[in-house]
Amino acid sequence: MMFEPFWKKMSDKYNVTIGGGDLMSYFSDGNNVCWFLEPKLGAAIRRLHGVVGNAVTDDRYIVVGTGSSQLFQALLYAFTTLGGPEPVSVVSSAPYYSAYAEVVGFLRSELYKWEGDAYKFNKKGAYIEVVNSPNNPDGTLREAVVMNRTGNGNGKLIYDFAYYWPQFTAITGVADYDNMLFTISKCTGHAGSRIGWALVKDKDIAKKMTEYITISSIGVSKESQFRAAKIIEVVCNGSQNVGSVKSENFFEYGRKILSERWQKLRETIQNSEYLILSKYPQGHCLFSGKLVETLSAYAWLESKDDTKDCNEFLRGLKIIGKSGKICGAHQKFARVNLMCREEEFNQFIERLSATRGKGVINGH
Amino acid sequence: MMFEPFWKKMSDKYNVTIGGGDLMSYFSDGNNVCWFLEPKLGAAIRRLHGVVGNAVTDDRYIVVGTGSSQLFQALLYAFTTLGGPEPVSVVSSAPYYSAYAEVVGFLRSELYKWEGDAYKFNKKGAYIEVVNSPNNPDGTLREAVVMNRTGNGNGKLIYDFAYYWPQFTAITGVADYDNMLFTISKCTGHAGSRIGWALVKDKDIAKKMTEYITISSIGVSKESQFRAAKIIEVVCNGSQNVGSVKSENFFEYGRKILSERWQKLRETIQNSEYLILSKYPQGHCLFSGKLVETLSAYAWLESKDDTKDCNEFLRGLKIIGKSGKICGAHQKFARVNLMCREEEFNQFIERLSATRGKGVINGH
Structure with missing residues (x-):
C-alpha cells in the first residue's frame, strides 16, 4: 500500500x-x-x-x-x-x-x-x-x-x-x-x-x-x-523518460518513499537501548546510473539483549511483526513490513520511539 | 464461449x-x-x-x-x-x-x-x-x-x-x-x-x-x-425483469441456445448407425415456472457396439472428445463439449453427420 x-x-x-x-x-x-x-x-x-x-x-x-x-x-x-x-x-x-x-x-x-x-x-x-x-x-x-x-x-x-x-x-x-x-x-x-x-x-x-x-x-x-x-x-x-516528467518515474518515486522511511527508521533506532538495525551495502545501479543503498521492504530488527524475544518486545509496543523463529532465525530477530500506508508507518515509528528510556522490554 | x-x-x-x-x-x-x-x-x-x-x-x-x-x-x-x-x-x-x-x-x-x-x-x-x-x-x-x-x-x-x-x-x-x-x-x-x-x-x-x-x-x-x-x-x-426486455434475460438466452443445439444433436444422432444419446428427464423449474428438460453442457455419446472405443471413433471424424475411460466409465462412452462457439458446434454436427451410412467406425 x-x-x-x-x-x-x-x-x-x-x-x-x-x-x-x-x-x-x-x-x-x-x-x-x-x-x-x-x-x-x-x-x-x-x-x-x-x-x-x-x-x-x-x-x-x-x-x-x-x-x-x-x-x-x-x-x-x-x-x-x-x-x-x-x-x-x-x-x-x-x-x-x-x-x-x-x-x-x-x-x-x-x-x-x-x-x-x-x-x-x-x-x-x-x-x-x-x-x-x-x-x-x-x-x-x-x-x-x-x-x-x-x-x-x-x-x-x-x-x-x-x-x-x-x-x-x-x-x-x-x-x-x-x-x-x-x-x-x-x-x-x-x-x-x-x-x-x-x-x-x-x-x-x-x-x-x-x-x-x-x-x-x-x-x-x-x-x-x-x-x-x-x-x-x-x-x-x-x-x-527519466527526468522529463519526474513524477512519472515509478521506480524513482518508490525509492524516494522507501528512502525517507529508512531515514526515519534509522534515526529512531540509533538511540534505542534495545534494538539494532544492520547496515546494507551500497551498489552501482545500472538502472539509475547511481551508487545506491539497499532499501529493504522490511525492517529486520534485532534485540541487543540476546535473551529477549524481539517480536514479544514489539507486541508490547503494539507493533505487529513476525518472529525470527518462523523464518528459521533466532528469536532475538523480528520482521516488520515497511510497505504499509503512510499513516501506519508513522504510527510504527511513533510506537517504536516509545522504547527510548522507558524500559518496556523489561515488562516481558 | x-x-x-x-x-x-x-x-x-x-x-x-x-x-x-x-x-x-x-x-x-x-x-x-x-x-x-x-x-x-x-x-x-x-x-x-x-x-x-x-x-x-x-x-x-x-x-x-x-x-x-x-x-x-x-x-x-x-x-x-x-x-x-x-x-x-x-x-x-x-x-x-x-x-x-x-x-x-x-x-x-x-x-x-x-x-x-x-x-x-x-x-x-x-x-x-x-x-x-x-x-x-x-x-x-x-x-x-x-x-x-x-x-x-x-x-x-x-x-x-x-x-x-x-x-x-x-x-x-x-x-x-x-x-x-x-x-x-x-x-x-x-x-x-x-x-x-x-x-x-x-x-x-x-x-x-x-x-x-x-x-x-x-x-x-x-x-x-x-x-x-x-x-x-x-x-x-x-x-x-423477465418478459419486459426479453433479450436481457441471460438464463433464457442460454437455455434457448442450448436447446437449439440439443435439437440439432438429437436429429443428427437419431439416424446414426453407431451412436446413442440417452434421454434426460423433465422437471418443473422454480425459476422459470415451466416444465423443462435437462440441457447438458456436454454430449455423452455411447457406441452402439460395446466393443468399440467411442473416443477413437470420434477422432476418426476429427471430433475432439474425452474418453469415458478417464471418467471412470466404459470406453464405449465419450464426452463432447457443447459450450463452444457456434461455428465449432456446427462443424461438430457436420462431422458427426458423416457417420451416417459411411461405416467410418469399421475403420478403427
Whole structure:
C-alpha cells in the first residue's frame, strides 16, 4: 500500500476498461507453452526486464501464475515429477521467507519436503534451493550456498527475485538464471492482482509448470493479466523518460518513499537501548546510473539483549511483526513490513520511539 | 464461449473500469472469515442465489476461489486437516469429472487419495464424496451414494453445483447442503475470470479453506472479483425483469441456445448407425415456472457396439472428445463439449453427420 498514492494520483492514466464479452475464454494463446498467458502481458514483461535491466528474457519461456507463490509450487512440481527419487529436500538460507516452509509442507506431499536452513543441509541426493535476493526478511543479497558448502551437485535452483527492482536495491547485473520468479505485488505494489511470472529456460520445466497451474486453477485471471500489462506498459513509458516528467518515474518515486522511511527508521533506532538495525551495502545501479543503498521492504530488527524475544518486545509496543523463529532465525530477530500506508508507518515509528528510556522490554 | 454473443451484444452495459490505484491490497475485508473476498462480490452472490432460487445463502460463509477447482482442493484440505487419520479416501460416482482424480492425485498428498467410483467404494473409515449435479460428463442429476449403499456414516460431502443453473436444468429446489461449490465459468460463461465460490455452513471449514487459499495463492484476483460482481448484478437485474426486455434475460438466452443445439444433436444422432444419446428427464423449474428438460453442457455419446472405443471413433471424424475411460466409465462412452462457439458446434454436427451410412467406425 506504500505505492498507492502514486497510482491514485494518476489513476485515470492507468485505467483499464473491460467489456462484458471480453476475456471470456480459458485460452489466451493456444500456440504458447503457457496457453493461458495473455500475449500482451508476455510482451509487457519482456519490455519491463529490458527497461530495468534486471533479468534476461531471451531464450526464456514466460509462465504466468496466481502470484509467485503459485509459481514456486509449480516449480517444485516440475522439478520433482520429471524423474528421480522423492521426496526431494527443499531448503533456503536462514533467515528465510516463512511461506516457503508453509507451501512445501501444508499438503504433506510425497514429492518434496521442507528441510529448512540451506546452511545446515548436509544430505546427499537431490535437493531444491530457493535463493531470495534481496532477501525477505533481512534485505541481504543472496547467492546459492549448498553446492559451494557441500559439493552436492544434485541441486535445482529457484531464484525468487520478488525484490530485485530499483526501488529496493541497486540493479547490479542482468540475472540470467534458469528459473527466476517475479511478482507484480512487489514490483508495482498491485498485490490484489495476484500476478506473478517465471522466466524459465527449459521447455520441459515450463510445460510441467503450466500443467501444475492447469490442474490447480485452470489458468490465471485474465482481468488481472490484462490490467498488469497496462500497468507495466505505463511504468516502462515513465522509466524511459527519466527526468522529463519526474513524477512519472515509478521506480524513482518508490525509492524516494522507501528512502525517507529508512531515514526515519534509522534515526529512531540509533538511540534505542534495545534494538539494532544492520547496515546494507551500497551498489552501482545500472538502472539509475547511481551508487545506491539497499532499501529493504522490511525492517529486520534485532534485540541487543540476546535473551529477549524481539517480536514479544514489539507486541508490547503494539507493533505487529513476525518472529525470527518462523523464518528459521533466532528469536532475538523480528520482521516488520515497511510497505504499509503512510499513516501506519508513522504510527510504527511513533510506537517504536516509545522504547527510548522507558524500559518496556523489561515488562516481558 | 457459447454465451459470448450475449455479452458481446451488450458489452458496454457490462463494462467495468478499474483505476490505477484501485484494488491494490491483499485485503478486501479484514473482518470477514474469507478476508480476501470483495464485499460487493459476496453481496452479488447472495443476491444471485436468491433470484435463481438454487441454493440457500443464509447462515452460510462465502469463500471465493481461483475457480471452483481451487475451492475443491481447499475443501479437501479443510476436511483432512481438522483431525482424524489420513489419507482420507475421495470418491465420486462414475462417470465422474476427470479433474477430480487429477487434483486429488497430482501432488501425492498424504492427506487424501483418489479411490474412484463411489459405487464401488466399500472401505470403512473416513471418506469424502463429491456429488456433481447435473453431472459432468453425463448430465444426470445426482445424489450421494456411499452412505446409502454401505451405511458408512464417516463421509463428508462436497456438492459441486457448477451446472445447477436454469440454462442447464430445472431448478427443482433450493439446495441447502453444508458444502456447495459454484463457478462463474459455467454460470455466465466467464471462464477466463477464474472465479468460483463455496457456500459453507461450518465456520471452521470456511476458516481452513481460507487458510488453504492463503497459503496456495494469497487470495484471489481482485479485478476478477470486481468484474464478476458487476456481471452477476446485471444478470440479476435482467432476470428480475423477465418478459419486459426479453433479450436481457441471460438464463433464457442460454437455455434457448442450448436447446437449439440439443435439437440439432438429437436429429443428427437419431439416424446414426453407431451412436446413442440417452434421454434426460423433465422437471418443473422454480425459476422459470415451466416444465423443462435437462440441457447438458456436454454430449455423452455411447457406441452402439460395446466393443468399440467411442473416443477413437470420434477422432476418426476429427471430433475432439474425452474418453469415458478417464471418467471412470466404459470406453464405449465419450464426452463432447457443447459450450463452444457456434461455428465449432456446427462443424461438430457436420462431422458427426458423416457417420451416417459411411461405416467410418469399421475403420478403427
